[in-house]
Amino acid sequence: MSGIYDHDDFFARYMQMDRSKGLHFAGEWKQLEKLLPDLEDACILDLGCGIGWHASYFAKNGASSITAIDQSEKMLKQARKLHSHPKITYVQADLCAIQEDKPFDLVFANLCLHYINDLLPLFEHIYKLLKQDGIFLFNIEHPVFTAGDQTWINEPPVWKVDNYFSEGKRETVFLDTKVEKYHHTLTTILNGLLKTGFTLEAVEEVVPSLELLDKEVYKLEMKRPMMLLVRARKAEKRA
Amino acid sequence: MSGIYDHDDFFARYMQMDRSKGLHFAGEWKQLEKLLPDLEDACILDLGCGIGWHASYFAKNGASSITAIDQSEKMLKQARKLHSHPKITYVQADLCAIQEDKPFDLVFANLCLHYINDLLPLFEHIYKLLKQDGIFLFNIEHPVFTAGDQTWINEPPVWKVDNYFSEGKRETVFLDTKVEKYHHTLTTILNGLLKTGFTLEAVEEVVPSLELLDKEVYKLEMKRPMMLLVRARKAEKRA
Numbered sequence: 001m002s003g004i005y006d007h008d009d010f011f012a013r014y015m016q017m018d019r020s021k022g023l024h025f026a027g028e029w030k031q032l033e034k035l036l037p038d039l040e041d042a043c044i045l046d047l048g049c050g051i052g053w054h055a056s057y058f059a060k061n062g063a064s065s066i067t068a069i070d071q072s073e074k075m076l077k078q079a080r081k082l083h084s085h086p087k088i089t090y091v092q093a094d095l096c097a098i099q100e101d102k103p104f105d106l107v108f109a110n111l112c113l114h115y116i117n118d119l120l121p122l123f124e125h126i127y128k129l130l131k132q133d134g135i136f137l138f139n140i141e142h143p144v145f146t147a148g149d150q151t152w153i154n155e156p157p158v159w160k161v162d163n164y165f166s167e168g169k170r171e172t173v174f175l176d177t178k179v180e181k182y183h184h185t186l187t188t189i190l191n192g193l194l195k196t197g198f199t200l201e202a203v204e205e206v207v208p209s210l211e212l213l214d215k216e217v218y219k220l221e222m223k224r225p226m227m228l229l230v231r232a233r234k235a236e237k238r239a
Numbered sequence: 240m241s242g243i244y245d246h247d248d249f250f251a252r253y254m255q256m257d258r259s260k261g262l263h264f265a266g267e268w269k270q271l272e273k274l275l276p277d278l279e280d281a282c283i284l285d286l287g288c289g290i291g292w293h294a295s296y297f298a299k300n301g302a303s304s305i306t307a308i309d310q311s312e313k314m315l316k317q318a319r320k321l322h323s324h325p326k327i328t329y330v331q332a333d334l335c336a337i338q339e340d341k342p343f344d345l346v347f348a349n350l351c352l353h354y355i356n357d358l359l360p361l362f363e364h365i366y367k368l369l370k371q372d373g374i375f376l377f378n379i380e381h382p383v384f385t386a387g388d389q390t391w392i393n394e395p396p397v398w399k400v401d402n403y404f405s406e407g408k409r410e411t412v413f414l415d416t417k418v419e420k421y422h423h424t425l426t427t428i429l430n431g432l433l434k435t436g437f438t439l440e441a442v443e444e445v446v447p448s449l450e451l452l453d454k455e456v457y458k459l460e461m462k463r464p465m466m467l468l469v470r471a472r473k474a475e476k477r478a
């Protein structure tokens with residue numbers, strides 16, 4: 001998992017992003033919200049909770065308890081300041097290391113799984129943390145987005161895909177900072193879930209929103225997918 | 240559906256391709272074969288059967304009947320010459336128009352769905368043609384492959400992705416011939432199946448094979464996925 005979120009400059013830049021101002025400023029939210037299960041009395045694990053926008057939404061929409069995990073001290077400090085709620089427990093921890101006794105109705109992970117090198121043990125862990133029929137809903141950077149050096153070729157702009165089948169570390173630049181991420185193929189993500197025992201209920205690429213983007217950025221974003229939403233269910237006992 | 244397969248020059252070039260020499264010369268076969276259901280006594284619909292290699296494999300491996308459909312007269316003539324079998328019925332027809340009274344255990348479609356503009360009515364049609372618990376197994380050109388102008392940028396080579404969210408017609412060159420294909424997003428393919436009522440059992444990108452490719456071509460093919468294999472099941476009655 002990336003430790004950059006605790007660097008002062010990076011964190012300050014992150015806090016200035018539109019998505020730090022609320023859920024409706026995040027391009028994926030409209031689609032992601034529709035994929036949420038019934039939140040009434042739900043026991044939720046929010047992986048990579050950041051500054052707590054989703055945890056707060058869950059608390060206000062009927063969830064009975066939210067365990068909200070992040071690795072970043074700065075993120076959690078901000079979350080506690082902005083989105084404290086009696087139903088939310090913020091915990092500083094590695095996403096892969098969480099141990100909980102009570103099973104969850106929903107494990108939610110927005111834009112954090114591409115910081116994880118090996119997804120399969122995490123999928124296995126999440127499977128165990130879920131109740132029977134529980135939902136694992138996540139948003140991961142799209143394999144088309146993560147495969148190459150994550151830049152455009154100009155003019156005219158087209159997106160570069162490279163080294164697709166070589167999974168693993170990618171060094172890229174996000175908010176003027178060198179960031180390490182991990183590329184996973186679609187096979188690893190989706191077949192990984194299926195082999196873990198999940199059933200797939202939705203696989204959706206986030207469609208750029210003309211409401212949130214200026215026209216030129218929108219035209220660019222229509223050229224390649226950036227995020228992949230997946231809703232999986234722990235549907236039945238595995239053999 | 241593309242009528243190019245009945246053009247003399249194109250057909251002659253197609254027949255000279257490695258994949259026309261047998262299943263083991265096709266890069267996808269090793270992975271695709273593992274995704275087949277039990278063929279014993281299976282009633283199979285082979286969409287876009289081409290020169291009949293798969294139909295012949297099904298016949299020799301226990302299937303009770305194979306309806307093998309292709310739009311191309313030349314392909315079917317060759318199929319009847321090379322792969323006649325009492326259990327195979329070759330039919331010249333549009334893939335979207337097939338009407339059959341008996342339900343199938345398996346609908347198989349290798350590298351033909353990217354010639355179809357609107358996949359959703361075809362998925363619906365295939366769903367109806369399948370028995371309860373029947374399998375729809377297909378190999379489609381990958382959205383990463385079909386999105387842009389389907390060429391590399393040199394040097395060093397990287398794959399171009401463009402106009403991803405603009406589905407529909409693409410004009411490309413295959414075997415020195417202008418060919419019309421259709422680009423579909425991953426969302427349309429996978430969520431389309433889920434919304435039709437299928438459950439997904441496997442989603443696999445075809446991994447390039449060092450046995451079949453020379454080293455330079457292999458290195459290139461590792462840079463981007465070309466084919467997507469999907470195994471879906473008509474699992475339960477829809478509401």
